[in-house]
Amino acid sequence: MTQINGKNLLFFGLVAALFIGTGVMQSWNTMLTILNMGLISAIMALGVNMQWGYAGLFNVGILGFTALGGLAAVLVSMPPVPESWAAGGPRILLALAAGAASIFATVMVYKKMPAGLLRVVIMLAVLIGGFMIYRAIFDPARDAIEAVDPALTGYLGGLGLPMLLAWPVGGLFAAGAAWLVGKTALGLRSDYLAIATLGIAEIILAVLKNEDWLARGVKNVTGLPRPWPVPYEVELQEAAWFLSLAERFGADPVTASSILVKLSYGMLFAIVLLVLIWMSEMALKSPWGRMMRAIRDNEVSSEAMGKDVTKRHLQIFILGSAICGIAGAMMTTLDGQLVPGTYNPLRFTFLIWVMVIVGGSGNNWGAVLGGFLIWWLWIMVEPIGLWLMQTITAGMAEDNGLRQHLIDSAAHMRLLTMGLFLLLMLRFNPRGLIPER
């Protein structure tokens, strides 16, 4: 949908210059690290842009969907732990099935019985009874699993499948959670969805942190296998062809291997990003996309035309969240570990929003541009802030308390800066850098 015009090319050129500048001034290694996370951020921004730009839905649970993607990466790629499965695997599954069955039974009671006090009582009885049964099966099974070599495993492990498979699975996980939230909160006022997504994100995070049998909780799962074409640095440094290649470029083999690994990740992520952009652009151009924008611009008249607004909203909410899930799985792949403690809503949810608003809501290329630009700034504001603080305080004495405090606080500059970016953009250029056509 985007016109290829001078202004848009200029913006992308500027962002490219920022990255190349980082490569020249600092190191190509740093630049690739930022670029890879930039690619992932761009994909998340794409997902949020679908929800916000196409449909005007306000999702502040990006963190949760990303974390679910990370969980998918662990569950798909890690090798299973046979001892844990023997200790309590089937029992855990049985417990989960019992839990699901009791919820299903409650819903059936609600649907089949006439309204009244009796229905409420029976629903409560089914729920509480189901919960007791669930806990009775679940608790011993969990303890048994978590007791299996807790320093190394203590969890069920994954399926031992190729990592690339985890990416679509991450999308599916996120889609499932999005369905649950969307089903309840869509069709009500717009901020209810926001609050519901905020809640589901907190809960997903709490589950990841506390359910050790699932993904080791805060003990973290480390050493995730890499996806297919990405080599390991150690192997590269021993391969003859690589050493001769490094020698030809006159590079240090250790740095060169790290760069090559990051490049291969970058290629993979870029392919995913391009495919997703292509798909979203095609969708936006199609009658479906036009319908979406029509609904966003005027819900009442679209409803009058026979469109089921809530259903369409649910559809796009699930799609956008699934993209966030895919990005989450990719991020965990890149990190090679799942660390639930690092999932911070300010960094994962709200920063993505800054990207979308600054880049241009309703425009896929804008969201991508915002993703790269804001991620670069997020990383760079800290050193810039530190430098600024040192310059400001240069006249003060070394042991001045205020000076120490200012320099120590420089790390918090980024939140302030990002907030200001968001507010200024929203006020003076609400359509973003690359506006919707």
Next chain:
Amino acid sequence: MDVLNAIVVLANFVIVPATAYGAQLALGALGVTLIYGILRFSNFAHGDTMAFGAMVTILVTWALQAAGVSLGPLPTALLALPIGIAGTALLLIGTDRLVYRFYRQQKAKPVIYVIASLGVMFVMNGLVRFIIGVDDQRFADGERFIISARTFREMTGLSEGLAIRTSQGLTLVVALICVVALFWFLNRTRTGKSMRAFSDNEDLALLSGINPEKVVLVTWIIVAALATTAGVLYGLDKSFKPFTYFQLLLPIFASAIVGGLGNPLGAIAGGFLIAFSEITVTYAFRRFANHLLPEAWEPEGLLQLLSTDYKFAVSFAILLIVLLFKPTGLFKGKSV
């Protein structure tokens, strides 16, 4: 069978903490609900407003403590509270002038306000971290307990103790004063009445010559007072850490929605409902049951429904149930 001890255990671990927590949530939810009623958006910066207010109060408290001023058995923070409120009011009014007023003049959609409030949240969060840092800060002083567990045991001769901390008693008293003052203001004064009129029907209120800017200004000042008080009380009761205040956003929103957004009475009821469910569901009832059941039946497990880490799940579940069955909240609030 020991009913008295069982009741004391329940009071000590559930009723007293939940009442204090409920009062704190209610104060927070009142702020959210007022903003919602007058300015018509869900303010995501509210948690960080509370943090900011508490921070100003803490800084003043430290200054007072350093100057040797104290309130005797009461925490010095009470003395610093008015200054904290004034500081927060200035910040909120400044934010309104710089950010929200523009969108009011534009008649922007509510969701634009919400996004703007995200930006404000970022800035406030950054400010708080910048000024006071991310660490835990303790600023409570004065007497720690109104009744300590040991005194209670000696007084009553029961085997279980009931402790009421000063901060808990104080929370309830201060919250009560705030709520009474707020309701008196809303129902008895001219400005309060114009605020309610504005909330009920904006056009009609404008037609009757109510100055919207004045209503908004007063709203922000009241919100500053409520948020700062809630923040300081929470900080006195638990401890001050900027990130916990951000996390309070969810239970506060849940309280306001459960009670019915825009309805002050609902916000109070919602606050207590959320607090009591959170604590009841995550409390381990073993000791309580041990007193009631014969020895042979004593339970093996903790009798805890959910681990305390899932307390957010409780507010969320209540929120979902209310949204599913009664989207306007238990007390009639605004919808759409």
